[in-house]
Amino acid sequence: MSAGAGAPAGAGEPAVGTLPRPNPPTTWAARPAARSRWPWRTLLAVAGGLVLVLAFPGYDLVGLAVLGPAALALAVHGQRLRSGLWLGLAFGLAFFVPLLSWTGIYVGSFPWLALAGWEAVHLALLGGATALTSRLRLWPVWTAALWVADEALRGRFVLDGFPWGRLGFSQTEGPLLALAAYGGVPLVTFAVALVGALLAAAVLALLRARREAGTTALQVPAASLRAVGGSVVLLLAVPLVGMLAWLPLPGSSLTAGGPASTVAVIQGDVPRAGLDFNAQRRAVLDNHVQRTLELAEAVAAGKEPQPDVVVWPENSSDIDPYTNADAARQIDRAASAVSAPILVGAVVEGPGENLSNTAIVWDPEEGPGDTYVKRHPVPLAEYVPARDFFRFFSDKVDLVRRDFIAGDEVGVLDIGGTRLGDLICFEVVYDGLVHDVVDDGAGMIVVQTNNATFGYTDESAQQLAMSRLRAVEFGRTVVVAATSGISAIVAPDGSITESSQLFTPDVFVEDIAQRSSATVAQRIGAAPEWALTAVGAGALVVALGLRRRAAR
CATH class of the missing domain: 3.60.110.10 (Carbon-nitrogen hydrolase)
Structure with a gap:
C-alpha cells in the first residue's frame, strides 16, 4: 500500500480519513527521480527536529512543539519504510544533538554524540512506522499513537531507558499541559503529536485542493474542501479540550487543599x-x-x-x-x-x-x-x-x-x-x-x-x-x-x-x-500509555498486512 519513494507530499493524496488505491509499482526508470526528491524531505525532517528543540527550556517557545511532529509527518507521508527510517533518523539527530549538548560539556563530544545518536535511532523507528501507516484511514491518530509507543520504548530499553526529550515535557504552560492530570506525560505527548499530524493533514489536503482547482477551472471539489475544513476543525478541537480540562484542576495556591507545612x-x-x-x-x-x-x-x-x-x-x-x-x-x-x-x-x-x-x-x-x-x-x-x-x-x-x-x-x-x-x-x-x-x-x-x-x-x-x-x-x-x-x-x-x-x-x-486528592492520571497509572501504544502497534500491523497483500 506504500506509495513510490519519490511521490511528493500531497501528490495523489486522498482526503483525510479515506483509504487510497494502491499505486503501481515504482519502475526502475522512476527511481532516480524518486531519489532526487530525498533532499527536500531530509531538509524538512531536519528543520522539524531543530524547531522542536526551540519548544524546550532554553528557548521556551512552547507553541512550536507541534511543528516537530508536523514536519516529520509531512516528510515521511506516503514513503517506503527505508525512506521513513532515514528521515526519522535525520529528524532525531537534529533534535537530540542540540537538546543533549549538556551531556558533553565536561566529558567531551563522544559520550554526547553517542547518546544523541542512540536516542535518534528510536526516532528512526518512529519515522519508518509513521511512513508505513501514513496511507491508512485516520492516519493522524495512528501517527500520534506511534509517538507514544516510541517514547514508551525509549524510556525502558536499554539500561532502563532514557526518556529525556519526550514531547510532553515541552509543555510547561498552555492548554495541553492540563491533559497531564488525566493521562500523564503520554497523553500530553499524544495531544502534541496529534495536533502536529492534523496540521500536516491540513497542509496535504490544501495542496490537493489547489492542485484539483488548477485542473478544474478553479472549481475545487467539495470533498477536498471538506478534508481541509475537517483537519482544521479537529486541529483546533484538541487545544480546546485542553482548555476545558483546566477547569476542575487546582490553581496556583500552595496552601489550598490540605493542612500546610x-x-x-x-x-x-x-x-x-x-x-x-x-x-x-x-x-x-x-x-x-x-x-x-x-x-x-x-x-x-x-x-x-x-x-x-x-x-x-x-x-x-x-x-x-x-x-x-x-x-x-x-x-x-x-x-x-x-x-x-x-x-x-x-x-x-x-x-x-x-x-x-x-x-x-x-x-x-x-x-x-x-x-x-x-x-x-x-x-x-x-x-x-x-x-x-x-x-x-x-x-x-x-x-x-x-x-x-x-x-x-x-x-x-x-x-x-x-x-x-x-x-x-x-x-x-x-x-x-x-x-x-x-x-x-x-x-x-x-x-x-x-x-x-x-x-x-x-x-x-x-x-x-x-x-x-x-x-x-x-x-x-x-x-x-x-x-x-x-x-x-x-x-x-x-x-x-x-x-x-x-x-x-x-x-x-x-x-x-499536604494534599491527599487523587487525579485521574494517578488513578489509572500507565493505562493511557499502554492503550495508545497498542493503538499505534495495531495500526502498524494493519499497514504491514496491507503492504504484503499489495506486494502479492
Whole structure:
C-alpha cells in the first residue's frame, strides 16, 4: 500500500480519513527521480527536529512543539519504510544533538554524540512506522499513537531507558499541559503529536485542493474542501479540550487543599562547576550549613517563619556523615540552630565496596533517622555496566571509580509532620517512580538534585520542566532543591512561585499544603500509555498486512 519513494507530499493524496488505491509499482526508470526528491524531505525532517528543540527550556517557545511532529509527518507521508527510517533518523539527530549538548560539556563530544545518536535511532523507528501507516484511514491518530509507543520504548530499553526529550515535557504552560492530570506525560505527548499530524493533514489536503482547482477551472471539489475544513476543525478541537480540562484542576495556591507545612529550601552552591565540583567536599557541606545558619538567624529575628522541614539537595554532603564524625557534627549544628529536621542528600559508604546515593532525615534531637536510597542510579554516571566494553569507547567511564547501588524502597518519608515523596535527580523523568511516591501517600513531592556537573547549560531548566508537568499530573506542589541551581517551588498548576539562579546561593521558605486528592492520571497509572501504544502497534500491523497483500 506504500506509495513510490519519490511521490511528493500531497501528490495523489486522498482526503483525510479515506483509504487510497494502491499505486503501481515504482519502475526502475522512476527511481532516480524518486531519489532526487530525498533532499527536500531530509531538509524538512531536519528543520522539524531543530524547531522542536526551540519548544524546550532554553528557548521556551512552547507553541512550536507541534511543528516537530508536523514536519516529520509531512516528510515521511506516503514513503517506503527505508525512506521513513532515514528521515526519522535525520529528524532525531537534529533534535537530540542540540537538546543533549549538556551531556558533553565536561566529558567531551563522544559520550554526547553517542547518546544523541542512540536516542535518534528510536526516532528512526518512529519515522519508518509513521511512513508505513501514513496511507491508512485516520492516519493522524495512528501517527500520534506511534509517538507514544516510541517514547514508551525509549524510556525502558536499554539500561532502563532514557526518556529525556519526550514531547510532553515541552509543555510547561498552555492548554495541553492540563491533559497531564488525566493521562500523564503520554497523553500530553499524544495531544502534541496529534495536533502536529492534523496540521500536516491540513497542509496535504490544501495542496490537493489547489492542485484539483488548477485542473478544474478553479472549481475545487467539495470533498477536498471538506478534508481541509475537517483537519482544521479537529486541529483546533484538541487545544480546546485542553482548555476545558483546566477547569476542575487546582490553581496556583500552595496552601489550598490540605493542612500546610512550612518548608525551607537551601541552595548552598558549590566552589566550582564541573566534574570536580565535589573536590572540595567539605566546602559544599559548609555552604549548606552556613545557609541554614543564616536561615536560623532570620527565623530568630522574625524575618522568616519557623520551618517544619528543611530540604537540602542531592550531594549536599558528599562526606558520609555515618563514618565522618566532623560531617555529622556540622549537620547536627545546622539542624539544632534551625530547630527543624533536615532532609540531607548524602553519599553513603556501602553496602560492600559500593556507594549509596541517600536522602537522610536528620532530626535536631535524635540525629539521623529514616533514609531513602536512590532507586534508579544513572548508568555510565553513577555506575558502569560492562566497564571494559564502554572503556573501549571512552576512558571517561573510569571517572566513576565506585558504583552506586540501587535502593529497593519507595521514597516516602515522614519528616516534621510532613509526608513527602522524595525523588533524586533524574528519577523525576521516570513515570513509575513518581507514581509510586504519590501512591504511597506523599502530600508533596521533593526533587533533590545536583546539576553542578553540567555547568551553565539548559540541563537544569529542562529537568525543572519535568517537575512542572509532574505537579499538574498529580495535583501536588513540587519542591526542587538543587546544589547549584535551579531550585524552585512549583505550584499544583505547574507555575513557579519561587526559583533560584544557577551557581548562586539561595534560601526560600513557603507554606505548602499536604494534599491527599487523587487525579485521574494517578488513578489509572500507565493505562493511557499502554492503550495508545497498542493503538499505534495495531495500526502498524494493519499497514504491514496491507503492504504484503499489495506486494502479492
